[in-house]
């Protein structure tokens with residue numbers, strides 16, 4: 001696999017990501033907890049966990 005691709009794929013565990021779509025609490029900043037076919041994020045404001053599939057994550061991350 002090539003390592004030249006940039007963008008959301010660079011997001012790593014514990015890195016902060018900003019999503020285009022905010023959490024219901026109003027914050028759109030999350031910490032990456034788990035990265036795979038599914039991505040688990042933790043909301044920085046309300047500390048709740050969000051689980052989205054990788055495809056959606058790649059589209060939503062800024």
Ligand SMILES: [Zn+2]
Pocket residue numbers: 023024025026027043044045046047048
């Ligand atoms: Zn939240």
